[in-house]
Amino acid sequence: MASNAINRHEDLLLAIDALHACRTTDAIIETVRASARALAQADGIAIIRREDESVRYVAEDAVGPLWTGHAFPIETCISGLAILERKPIVIADVMLDPRVPHHLYRPTFVRSMAMFPFGIGAPVGAVGAYWTRTGATDAETLANLEMLSRTIGAMLYNLEDIHEARRQRAVLRSAWGAA
Incomplete structure (x- = not known):
């Protein structure tokens, strides 16, 4: 048990290190897609982006197809609710939770899930992390997903700052050249 915890901690550190090396949003998405499933010991993982009043599933790594490429109204899906409420949502049995759009989950392998906004x-x-079994998700997994989501948020924020600084530098160079 202790070695499993150590391995998961090392997986988290490796994922964070990989995220720190990312220089684009696409690289961040790919890094999360490639590492989050093992980190959460999940049967599936999805990365979702907010697009105004909807959410779009942009990437996944799962034992079966989920919703990559599909968009849903933000208020009608768990990822959207997590984003709107600004807090994680953990569901032990998706078929028993009234917030879950059951018609979308029935054809999938998903029986429990955890959704972390970033x-x-x-x-x-x-x-989002998804499992084929129902039941509570262990505290270590939830803590790892929380840390991963916070790191994603920080990296996206830093990228935005970098892009803004580059835009300002280009404007200054342009103005300097015109003078």
């Missing part, structure tokens, strides 16, 4: 200030997306 972003500094207002969340701009969420990462």
